[in-house]
Amino acid sequence: MSLQPVKFYQTGTFTVGNRLLAPEERSVQANMERTNSLNSGHRACQGCGEALGARYAIDAAMIASQGQLVAANATGCLEVFSTPYPETSWQIPWIHSLFGNAAAVATGIAAAIKVKKAKGQGGDVRVVAQGGDGGTTDIGFGCLSGMFERNDDVLYICYDNGGYMNTGVQRSSATPPAARTATTMPVGPEPGNAFGQGKFVPAIAMAHEIPYVATATVADLRDLEYKVKKAMTFRGARYIQILVPCPLGWGAASHDTIRLSRLAKETGTFPVFEAEYGEITSSSKIRRLLPVEEYLKPQKRFAHLFGKTPAIDTIARLQAIADKNIRRYQMLDKEAN
Amino acid sequence: MDKPYAITLDPGSSLANHTGSWRTERPVYVDRLPPCNNQCPAGEDIQGWLFHAESGNYEKAWQHLTKDNPFPAIMGRVCYHSCESVCNRAKIDSPVGINSVERFLGDEAIKRKWKLSQTAADTGKHVLVVGAGPSGMSAAYHLRRFGHRVTVYDAGPFMGGMMRFGIPKYRLPRDILDAEMQRVVDLGVEVKLNSKVDNILETMKSGKFDAAFLAVGAHIGKRAFIPAGAVSKIVDAISVLRSMENEEKPMLGRRVIVYGGGNTAIDVARTAKRMGAEPIIVYRRNREKAPAHDFEIEEAMQEGIMIKWLSTIKEAGDANITIEKMVLDDTGFPQPTGEFETLEADSVVLALGQDVDLGLLEGVPGLAVADGVVTVDPNMMTGHAGIFAGGDMVPADRNITIAVGHGKKAARNIDAWLRGTSYTAPEKHAVANFESLNTWYYADAPKTVRPMLDIIRRQSTFEEVQGGLDESTALFEARRCLSCGNCFECDNCYGVCPDNAVIKLGPGNRFKFNLDYCKGCGMCVAECPCGAITMEPENI
Ligand SMILES: Cc1cc2nc3c(=O)[nH]c(=O)nc-3n(C[C@H](O)[C@H](O)[C@H](O)COP(=O)(O)OP(=O)(O)OC[C@H]3O[C@@H](n4cnc5c(N)ncnc54)[C@H](O)[C@@H]3O)c2cc1C
Ligand SMILES: Cc1ncc(C[n+]2csc(CCOP(=O)(O)OP(=O)(O)O)c2C)c(N)n1
Numbered sequence: 001m002s003l004q005p006v007k008f009y010q011t012g013t014f015t016v017g018n019r020l021l022a023p024e025e026r027s028v029q030a031n032m033e034r035t036n037s038l039n040s041g042h043r044a045c046q047g048c049g050e051a052l053g054a055r056y057a058i059d060a061a062m063i064a065s066q067g068q069l070v071a072a073n074a075t076g077c078l079e080v081f082s083t084p085y086p087e088t089s090w091q092i093p094w095i096h097s098l099f100g101n102a103a104a105v106a107t108g109i110a111a112a113i114k115v116k117k118a119k120g121q122g123g124d125v126r127v128v129a130q131g132g133d134g135g136t137t138d139i140g141f142g143c144l145s146g147m148f149e150r151n152d153d154v155l156y157i158c159y160d161n162g163g164y165m166n167t168g169v170q171r172s173s174a175t176p177p178a179a180r181t182a183t184t185m186p187v188g189p190e191p192g193n194a195f196g197q198g199k200f201v202p203a204i205a206m207a208h209e210i211p212y213v214a215t216a217t218v219a220d221l222r223d224l225e226y227k228v229k230k231a232m233t234f235r236g237a238r239y240i241q242i243l244v245p246c247p248l249g250w251g252a253a254s255h256d257t258i259r260l261s262r263l264a265k266e267t268g269t270f271p272v273f274e275a276e277y278g279e280i281t282s283s284s285k286i287r288r289l290l291p292v293e294e295y296l297k298p299q300k301r302f303a304h305l306f307g308k309t310p311a312i313d314t315i316a317r318l319q320a321i322a323d324k325n326i327r328r329y330q331m332l333d334k335e336a337n
Numbered sequence: 338m339d340k341p342y343a344i345t346l347d348p349g350s351s352l353a354n355h356t357g358s359w360r361t362e363r364p365v366y367v368d369r370l371p372p373c374n375n376q377c378p379a380g381e382d383i384q385g386w387l388f389h390a391e392s393g394n395y396e397k398a399w400q401h402l403t404k405d406n407p408f409p410a411i412m413g414r415v416c417y418h419s420c421e422s423v424c425n426r427a428k429i430d431s432p433v434g435i436n437s438v439e440r441f442l443g444d445e446a447i448k449r450k451w452k453l454s455q456t457a458a459d460t461g462k463h464v465l466v467v468g469a470g471p472s473g474m475s476a477a478y479h480l481r482r483f484g485h486r487v488t489v490y491d492a493g494p495f496m497g498g499m500m501r502f503g504i505p506k507y508r509l510p511r512d513i514l515d516a517e518m519q520r521v522v523d524l525g526v527e528v529k530l531n532s533k534v535d536n537i538l539e540t541m542k543s544g545k546f547d548a549a550f551l552a553v554g555a556h557i558g559k560r561a562f563i564p565a566g567a568v569s570k571i572v573d574a575i576s577v578l579r580s581m582e583n584e585e586k587p588m589l590g591r592r593v594i595v596y597g598g599g600n601t602a603i604d605v606a607r608t609a610k611r612m613g614a615e616p617i618i619v620y621r622r623n624r625e626k627a628p629a630h631d632f633e634i635e636e637a638m639q640e641g642i643m644i645k646w647l648s649t650i651k652e653a654g655d656a657n658i659t660i661e662k663m664v665l666d667d668t669g670f671p672q673p674t675g676e677f678e679t680l681e682a683d684s685v686v687l688a689l690g691q692d693v694d695l696g697l698l699e700g701v702p703g704l705a706v707a708d709g710v711v712t713v714d715p716n717m718m719t720g721h722a723g724i725f726a727g728g729d730m731v732p733a734d735r736n737i738t739i740a741v742g743h744g745k746k747a748a749r750n751i752d753a754w755l756r757g758t759s760y761t762a763p764e765k766h767a768v769a770n771f772e773s774l775n776t777w778y779y780a781d782a783p784k785t786v787r788p789m790l791d792i793i794r795r796q797s798t799f800e801e802v803q804g805g806l807d808e809s810t811a812l813f814e815a816r817r818c819l820s821c822g823n824c825f826e827c828d829n830c831y832g833v834c835p836d837n838a839v840i841k842l843g844p845g846n847r848f849k850f851n852l853d854y855c856k857g858c859g860m861c862v863a864e865c866p867c868g869a870i871t872m873e874p875e876n877i
């Protein structure tokens with residue numbers, strides 16, 4: 001069963017809250033008592049999608065675990081902007097280790113909690129691991145796959161901004177084709193990032209047949225919170241990948257972070273769905289289908305596609321990827337179209 | 338303090354780091370003027386009263402509405418609702434049914450006997466209002482709410498003016514009209530019926546009035562010269578409609594020719610139809626050029642009324658008339674063709690517009706009349722100090738809502754004038770245009786259609802044609818409002834700020850920015866559905 005939208009004019013469940021809804025029908029973020037797991041004063045860029053996504057996700061996990069939560073964090077923007085020694089923005093127990101081992105650290109914490117519980121010490125503390133796409137799909141991938149394979153009781157959240165942003169926007173295996181990064185400059189016959197085979201970790205996570213896998217974006221808060229809460233109802237390994245635009249790395253206006261997330265889904269570029277034990281159980285439907293250009297154009301990392309002679313072929317290939325997503329993840333509502 | 342290996346500092350919170358210093362622009366909460374409010378001739382705060390209706394608090398909505406206009410049940414039936422034509426929602430699906438929600442509130446108020454209130458202390462001033470039509474009664478209401486003593490004189494036997502003696506019952510049932518007029522009387526306004534004012538200065542002097550508001554309307558039907566046979570019956574539409582309010586109904590016969598293309602022509606034809614006649618409207622220009630609203634022409638045609646476009650009456654005989662076909666020239670003016678046609682006719686009703694009876698103003702020093710209407714300044718004052726005027730008798734479009742708006746405006750200026758000051762309207766906010774909205778956030782919701790009386794009953798009875806909304810449909814309709822330019826507490830800004838720099842102040846209290854941490858990213862501005870936040874440059 002996917003998120004049940006509240007049928008309620010004028011904004012239904014599209015907005016964060018809604019004065020006309022009963023408090024329990026509003027999002028966690030609408031609550032004056034939300035945890036603010038990631039507090040003000042952090043050093044993320046203006047309009048950082050990762051900072052926003054992290055607060056959205058961890059605040060929801062805090063509700064789901066009744067405040068009994070500990071997080072392990074991989075190196076990356078999220079770690080660097082939140083904890084310059086000796087300050088921290090985290091208002092939850094939080095541990096940093098290395099760039100590639102957040103999943104393994106979380107596994108260890110989960111094991112320790114299990115032992116303590118067996119000895120009758122400590123309550124039911126839940127474990128979250130989090131990292132960027134680089135830390136997840138590249139360097140941390142071995143630890144992550146192991147965590148999945150062992151079905152360790154950890155929710156792993158990947159904040160996907162499509163690159164190694166913290167070290168100056170280098171390419172990762174989650175960088176979209178054709179995108180400009182510091183290591184994939186728009187030069188040569190195939191400017192920007194090469195069209196490789198792609199590496200979509202949610203699909204790889206599903207192949208491990210773990211209890212729960214989902215994707216989300218910061219444009220659909222209700223859906224994101226629902227998925228985090230849903231993930232917390234399972235034991236064992238769970239994985240959520242959240243698309244979090246990076247104004248710096250994407251060359252986008254700081255006020256466009258949510259708009260771009262929305263466009264990523266509405267163009268089919270980023271499929272939003274959930275899966276249990278390896279099978280898709282629901283996918284978010286596109287509300288107003290748009291061509292991929294709408295998503296690409298506001299981002300300077302794709303500017304080379306829209307010069308004097310637009311790279312029609314490249315755009316068509318990106319559109320083909322979106323079309324495939326729409327088909328594969330059933331992003332169009334059959335009844336509505 | 339004992340610290341672990343290699344640790345030299347105590348842990349601290351990032352709250353010490355005031356990221357607000359990064360900012361080059363700051364977000365600011367604003368209230369913009371919704372286009373509907375800007376358009377409403379009576380100056381209603383539509384978005385404001387819809388806001389209360391949305392939460393189901395209809396009485397509060399009604400109280401808010403009646404601050405500007407005491408007649409929502411009337412408005413909800415006969416106002417031409419130009420507000421809806423500028424409603425931003427039209428660009429999404431269809432405009433909010435403002436008028437139907439207004440009617441719902443007005444009807445609720447009558448049903449539940451809600452009362453208007455008057456809290457201002459008595460000023461000891463006494464204002465004369467001439468004419469108990471919409472303009473006069475609106476002025477009386479506002480003047481009374483300012484604490485003045487008000488006496489209204491009307492020549493006719495009932496209150497309502499053209500709303501009673503022009504607009505037929507099937508559009509405005511009389512119990513509705515009476516209820517809303519009476520409510521103003523209940524506020525302590527004195528109304529003297531059957532009391533024509535023949536000389537304004539004398540009446541003011543003998544009654545010791547401190548100021549006067551004139552709203553005598555335009556009641557003299559315009560005539561046209563039609564060569565006519567001895568027995569032809571030629572009457573004017575206003576007298577026909579007026580006599581509908583009497584015991585003795587007008588005798589028009591079966592074949593009634595209505596001459597004119599305005600709303601009055603339509604109303605008189607539809608009235609004749611209901612009395613069993615077969616009316617034909619004759620109008621010299623075409624449908625596009627007709628001053629009647631298209632929906633009224635449509636409703637008349639649905640009821641089986643024939644319209645002869647591009648025709649003038651050349652001659653009226655005993656039992657027939659001769660019409661001449663016209664063509665529009667390049668300037669859109671009708672020109673004769675020399676082609677004639679004869680129609681059977683028992684009577685001809687002229688609906689060619691109305692003139693103002695200015696008899697009561699003779700000899701008033703300073704007062705100016707141009708094109709048959711009284712000149713007023715921007716404060717609604719005539720050339721004679723202390724005498725104000727509004728409604729159909731001053732230069733403006735002629736409709737009820739404008740008349741009501743004039744009454745309000747005049748009342749404010751009369752009040753100021755009586756206090757020896759002058760009224761300055763608060764500065765208008767910038768209009769909340771469509772581009773300032775983020776419409777993604779609004780749920781899809783097509784407009785609710787009001788029920789219409791079935792056609793047979795529309796042709797034979799004076800029952801009200803257009804029905805109202807019920808509670809659930811009115812609530813639905815109110816909630817279609819986008820709240821253009823005014824915060825409706827959706828919590829988006831509070832949610833989307835990556836820096837937790839928006840402070841939620843709790844229900845009804847909106848939000849404020851924490852400028853210690855706001856980095857000025859502009860996300861709250863971009864994601865506010867209704868455009869209630871703007872960015873302003875920092876002084877750096
Ligand atoms: C047939 C018809 C249909 C209409 N339909 C609509 C409609 O659907 N919607 C709409 O918005 N508008 C409509 N109008 C226009 C609308 O009725 C007028 O614009 C509006 O009533 C003007 O209001 P008023 O207060 O200026 O004057 P009126 O409503 O004309 O009221 C003037 C009052 O002054 C009184 N009076 C006049 N002279 C004196 C005197 N010397 N002493 C004392 N009292 C005096 C009269 O008895 C009358 O009661 C219609 C008009 C007509 C003729
Ligand atoms: C083993 C190791 N190699 C390289 C680094 C340098 N490093 C720190 S963060 C980072 C990139 C992080 O990218 P990602 O995980 O996508 O997170 P983001 O900053 O984009 O949020 C790199 C390369 C490191 N800390 N450790």
Ligand code: SF4
Pocket residue numbers: 043044045046047048049050051077078081161165166245246247248249
């Ligand atoms: S570089 Fe990107 S991910 Fe890192 S803080 Fe800035 S916006 Fe966020």
Ligand code: SF4
Pocket residue numbers: 371372373374383384387423424425426433435817818819820821
């Ligand atoms: S949506 Fe509401 S506030 Fe906006 S113009 Fe329409 S009625 Fe007015």
Ligand code: SF4
Pocket residue numbers: 047363364833834835836837838839850854855856857858859860861862
């Ligand atoms: S979203 Fe937050 S940081 Fe950005 S402008 Fe608004 S208040 Fe400031």
Ligand code: SF4
Pocket residue numbers: 823824825826827828829830831848861864865866867868869870
């Ligand atoms: S985003 Fe919502 S809560 Fe914030 S100002 Fe706009 S309407 Fe009000």
Ligand SMILES: [Mg+2]
Pocket residue numbers: 132133134159160161162163164165
């Ligand atoms: Mg990254």
